Amino acid sequence: MRNSFLYYGFNKEDLLKALLNISENMQYISVLVSNINQKETSLPKDYIRYDLIAGVGEKDILISDTNSFNNLSKFHAKKKDWLFGYLSYDLKNEIENLVSKNIDNFAANNLSFFVPKFVLLFKNDILEIQTYQSKEYCDRFVKSFDFSNLPICNFDVNFKQRDDKKSYLEKIEQIKNHIKRGDIYEMNYCQEFYASGVRILPESVFLELNSRMKTPFSSFLKLKDKYILSASPERFLRKQGNYILAQPIKGTRKRGCTDSEDNILINKLITSEKDISENIMITDLVRNDLSITASKGTVKVEELCKVYTFKEVHQMITSVISEVDSVYNFTDVLKAAFPMGSMTGAPKLKAMELIDYFEDFKRGFFSGSVGYITPQADFDFNVVIRTILYNLVNNYLSIGVGGAITIRSDSIEEYEECLIKAKPLFDVFNFKIDD
Numbered sequence: 001m002r003n004s005f006l007y008y009g010f011n012k013e014d015l016l017k018a019l020l021n022i023s024e025n026m027q028y029i030s031v032l033v034s035n036i037n038q039k040e041t042s043l044p045k046d047y048i049r050y051d052l053i054a055g056v057g058e059k060d061i062l063i064s065d066t067n068s069f070n071n072l073s074k075f076h077a078k079k080k081d082w083l084f085g086y087l088s089y090d091l092k093n094e095i096e097n098l099v100s101k102n103i104d105n106f107a108a109n110n111l112s113f114f115v116p117k118f119v120l121l122f123k124n125d126i127l128e129i130q131t132y133q134s135k136e137y138c139d140r141f142v143k144s145f146d147f148s149n150l151p152i153c154n155f156d157v158n159f160k161q162r163d164d165k166k167s168y169l170e171k172i173e174q175i176k177n178h179i180k181r182g183d184i185y186e187m188n189y190c191q192e193f194y195a196s197g198v199r200i201l202p203e204s205v206f207l208e209l210n211s212r213m214k215t216p217f218s219s220f221l222k223l224k225d226k227y228i229l230s231a232s233p234e235r236f237l238r239k240q241g242n243y244i245l246a247q248p249i250k251g252t253r254k255r256g257c258t259d260s261e262d263n264i265l266i267n268k269l270i271t272s273e274k275d276i277s278e279n280i281m282i283t284d285l286v287r288n289d290l291s292i293t294a295s296k297g298t299v300k301v302e303e304l305c306k307v308y309t310f311k312e313v314h315q316m317i318t319s320v321i322s323e324v325d326s327v328y329n330f331t332d333v334l335k336a337a338f339p340m341g342s343m344t345g346a347p348k349l350k351a352m353e354l355i356d357y358f359e360d361f362k363r364g365f366f367s368g369s370v371g372y373i374t375p376q377a378d379f380d381f382n383v384v385i386r387t388i389l390y391n392l393v394n395n396y397l398s399i400g401v402g403g404a405i406t407i408r409s410d411s412i413e414e415y416e417e418c419l420i421k422a423k424p425l426f427d428v429f430n431f432k433i434d435d
Helices: 012-023 068-079 089-095 135-143 165-181 202-213 259-270 273-291 330-337 348-358 411-428
Strands: 003-008 028-033 052-064 083-087 111-123 126-131 186-195 217-223 226-232 235-240 243-247 249-254 300-309 313-323 369-373 379-382 387-391 396-405
Touching: 003 135, 012 028, 012 052, 012 111, 012 202, 012 217, 028 083, 028 111, 028 369, 052 068, 052 083, 068 083, 068 089, 068 111, 068 330, 083 217, 126 135, 165 186, 165 348, 165 396, 165 411, 186 273, 186 348, 186 411, 202 217, 202 226, 202 387, 202 411, 217 369, 226 369, 235 330, 243 273, 249 259, 249 273, 249 411, 259 300, 259 313, 273 300, 273 313, 273 330, 273 396, 330 379, 387 411, 396 411
Parallel strands: none
Antiparallel strands: 003 126, 028 052, 028 217, 052 111, 083 111, 083 369, 111 126, 186 396, 217 226, 226 387, 235 243, 235 379, 243 313, 249 313, 300 313, 369 379, 387 396
């Protein structure tokens, strides 16, 4: 059993800098940041558990490409410990009879988790550290924190597009033809912006990205030579006891320059038939996914199509809950709902087939999930969107971005929405796209 020690006098900003400074000497580290002042911000119910949670260093590692959910279940049962890591979007190829042959510059495993040497839980200005080491060892770890500023993020990167604008617009019309034929009624189509041969400092990039976007499910995940730098606004799933919470997002508007402009944009989102339709379609899909492992009659929509405001965007969020039937393992819940409906479409299987057909890159980490699992088999996972991916081996940089396509979608508006979502990430690299 881990020992638990409390420390006082820290603030989240300094603690984040210290952990990013530590990262340079670690092969495995995960830092999850909420960026939410719950006293000042209206949030969905049960939104945030920790201001910051981190796993530092590795005691043991699980890497899996086959039978992965079963391997995760066995690994957790054996360790009965904290796990930090990710679920790749391409786990879908294990769940369904699917393949992905698109361009792949990351070679992400289907899932990977590590048991950390230190678990850091920060909430209400109190830092709890859980470790197998002594108090004296933990004290030395804390005293080693380096709170100095990271190098300034000043990287000019010229991103290329897998889809140019003309190709993107043509594909949206082709996808709508599939909707007209009844193959699907919604599909999440994404495109990749990328750069090769780029050297960056991932810790500095994440600090800059996080300060710009301040999203509730931000994550910095380093797995040896691969980095996930995420400013995600979206939760995939959370489990606490037998209680499951899903919070899909569909519907995005940029922030206004004034309160008056903000109010106009919020009202347009609240009354948008297209966005409401997208959100409700995915809500129905999520309800179905949760019902697979839920006790009868426990799947409920707590909040439907509610608009919340974050630093860079307004988002339409729905909260769906269920209670897990006791016959199911925690990995059964994840498997039944993965990949998340907000990143696939409906029906899910056909949407995923068409995603592989129309998209030009293998998603891998992107639109997968980063999070943690507790010793008690509770968990919390985000959706890997608004994210910068970096492969140190080939100095490859990737930003995926997309949106839900329905029969009401306007191809130009969908393209412009992609650019709104990607702009804060481009800004980190002083990149401006010619749209």
